[in-house]
Amino acid sequence: MKIKLIKEQRKTIALKVVDSENAILKAPKSISDKKIEEFLKSKANWLNRVTKRMKETEQFSTAFDFEKFIYLDGKQFISTNEISIGFEKLSAKNKWEEIRKYYLSLFWKLEELADKLSKETGLKFKEIKPSNSVRVWGSYNSKGQMKLNFKLLVLPERLIRYVIYHELCHSIHMNHKPQFWKDLEKLCPNYKALKKELSQFSFVLKTAF
Numbered sequence: 001m002k003i004k005l006i007k008e009q010r011k012t013i014a015l016k017v018v019d020s021e022n023a024i025l026k027a028p029k030s031i032s033d034k035k036i037e038e039f040l041k042s043k044a045n046w047l048n049r050v051t052k053r054m055k056e057t058e059q060f061s062t063a064f065d066f067e068k069f070i071y072l073d074g075k076q077f078i079s080t081n082e083i084s085i086g087f088e089k090l091s092a093k094n095k096w097e098e099i100r101k102y103y104l105s106l107f108w109k110l111e112e113l114a115d116k117l118s119k120e121t122g123l124k125f126k127e128i129k130p131s132n133s134v135r136v137w138g139s140y141n142s143k144g145q146m147k148l149n150f151k152l153l154v155l156p157e158r159l160i161r162y163v164i165y166h167e168l169c170h171s172i173h174m175n176h177k178p179q180f181w182k183d184l185e186k187l188c189p190n191y192k193a194l195k196k197e198l199s200q201f202s203f204v205l206k207t208a209f
Ligand SMILES: [Zn+2]
Pocket: 166, 170, 176
């Protein structure tokens, strides 16, 4: 762990973890080495916890090959080489364009699952549309329009189901108040664990194409 010390015009000490290897410590100009040492000692447990979690996420995201499609509980669905001939010869921009087209061509799989879960739960939507948001996996508006991010196709099915249940639940509650989560729990009893698991995939969501 490397901690970079920046002494500057300030009154408080602040420690910021950049990644699993680096942190920045900002401190007042007049601070003594002893004070810094004491501060770091008092924050040692916190620092360990945060860097451990970061390391796990880093390892997870480097192990995850985004260009290989993983669908339905981690089974590799198709590799990018199958998308188009000479895929490797395409420029990065065109490659992502192809990937996007490919995802869109599979959107019907999400539609099918959404229809199935809608029938199962009796919760309805009027229209379903694909989105490529870098912010949300899905949305549901007051007109009954549900949007599902086509990047969901990369995820294990249990997480796709969670997102669809979540959006369907918005047909009863247009908010995230406690009653929303209570009703969601009835549809999807282990939603808390799934929500947490989904957050691991935020790097997929943030990938823009
Ligand atoms: Zn929501």
